[in-house]
Amino acid sequence: MAKDGTESWYGGWKHVFKLDPDKEISDVALDAVCMSGTDAIIVGGSTGVTFENTVDLMARIRRYEVDCALEVSTMDGAVPGFDGYFVPIVLNTDRAEWINGAQTAGLKEYGSFVPWEETAAQGYIILNADAAAARITGANTELDEEELSAHVMMADRLMRLPVVYIEYSGRFGDMAMLKTARETAKGGARIFYGGGIDHADKARQAAHYAHTVVVGNVVYSDLDAALSTVKAVKGSLA
Ligand code: 1GP
Numbered sequence: 001m002a003k004d005g006t007e008s009w010y011g012g013w014k015h016v017f018k019l020d021p022d023k024e025i026s027d028v029a030l031d032a033v034c035m036s037g038t039d040a041i042i043v044g045g046s047t048g049v050t051f052e053n054t055v056d057l058m059a060r061i062r063r064y065e066v067d068c069a070l071e072v073s074t075m076d077g078a079v080p081g082f083d084g085y086f087v088p089i090v091l092n093t094d095r096a097e098w099i100n101g102a103q104t105a106g107l108k109e110y111g112s113f114v115p116w117e118e119t120a121a122q123g124y125i126i127l128n129a130d131a132a133a134a135r136i137t138g139a140n141t142e143l144d145e146e147e148l149s150a151h152v153m154m155a156d157r158l159m160r161l162p163v164v165y166i167e168y169s170g171r172f173g174d175m176a177m178l179k180t181a182r183e184t185a186k187g188g189a190r191i192f193y194g195g196g197i198d199h200a201d202k203a204r205q206a207a208h209y210a211h212t213v214v215v216g217n218v219v220y221s222d223l224d225a226a227l228s229t230v231k232a233v234k235g236s237l238a
Contacts, residue, residue, distance in 0.1 A: 008162060009084045009118055010069065011190065013039040014207065015233040017226070018194065018216040021057045021077065022048030029223050034064035036230045042086070042214065044071030046132040046169075054079045071122070075106050084118040089161070090137045091123045091151045098137040122163040123155030127177065128195060131169040148177055149184045156189040168195025169216065172202050175209065182209040198222060203229035 015038050019025065022045050025033075034041065041061050043054060054070070054077045061068045062081070069084040070077070087106075090098040107114070125148065126139035134141050143151065155161045166173065166181050173195045182191050193206045194214030198221070206213045213233045219226040 008120065008190075009067075010040065010120065010163075010212070013067075013212045015203075015230050016040045016042050016212060016214050017219055018042045018044055018071075018214050019057060019061075019219065020045035020216070021050070021053035023220055025057075025220065027060070029219070030060055031064075032223060032227060033219060034061060034066050036227050037234065038066065038230050039212075040067035040069060040083075042069050042071055043082070044073060044086075046073065046136060049074050049077040051076050051079060055081075058082060072106070075102075075109060078106065078110055080113070082118075084120070085115065086120055086122045086163070088122045088124050088165070090126065090133075090139060091155055092125050092141070092143060093137045093139045095138045120162045122165045122192065123151075123159065123161040123189070124165045124167050125151050125155075125181070126167045126169075127173060128168040128171045130171065131167065131195075133167065133169060143177075145177065145180045148180055152181050152184040152189075156185040156187040160187065161189055163192055164189045165192040165194065165214075166210070168193075170196060172196030172198075173206075175205055178206065178209040182211075197229055198225055200225075200228040200232035203232040204235075207233040 017033050017038050043057055067083045070082040071086045072078050126134045127141050129141040155164045166178055178193055190211040192212045193210035197203050197215045198218040215229050
């Protein structure tokens with residue numbers, strides 16, 4: 001049970017920062033992020049994630065009370081000690097490796113160690129062709145609204161995934177698409193949105209439709225702008 005009494009450990013999260021183990025962050029910046037009032041920190045990245053850099057970042061975040069989850073994208077980076085674990089499943093690729101291949105290989109190796117109560121699958125729909133995750137997974141990013149709806153139904157209704165992640169990493173997304181995703185997900189999936197939020201106003205727009213707004217890169221390029229997104233999201237009505 002999450003702190004706010006909702007069912008899942010991430011169910012009360014409106015705003016999260018995503019920190020990349022492969023990127024440098026100073027103690028001062030990390031302190032500001034962890035003390036910002038955000039609901040959680042997700043540790044994750046598409047490239048250069050290792051056991052060492054993941055443990056290192058986790059240990060530094062662990063000095064703070066903020067919830068800290070790991071998005072497990074490589075076997076190397078599967079590190080114990082987080083509050084929760086997300087396992088991404090890419091929905092809009094036809095490369096099985098990213099739908100169930102890497103995940104079953106990981107479970108074969110580490111399945112008996114998985115803390116299932118604190119582990120959740122994320123159905124990723126990657127919509128920015130330039131995102132590293134899109135290139136790596138061969139995602140079909142050119143979905144129209146009907147196709148997006150079908151992917152959301154697949155995740156939310158058929159597969160009953162607890163999280164649908166609308167991913168535009170690196171670029172601010174089409175809010176009409178996010179609205180469609182939110183309106184389609186009536187089966188109980190939480191809608192996460194991430195991509196290109198570098199301003200309070202963009203954070204507010206995304207928070208209008210997403211249950212959880214994820215802010216990543218701007219932490220490294222404009223810390224003040226990143227911090228301004230917390231209030232923008234937490235003050236919104238969605
Ligand atoms: C990345 O969705 C997150 O996985 C956040 O995206 O880095 O563009 O903020 P940005």
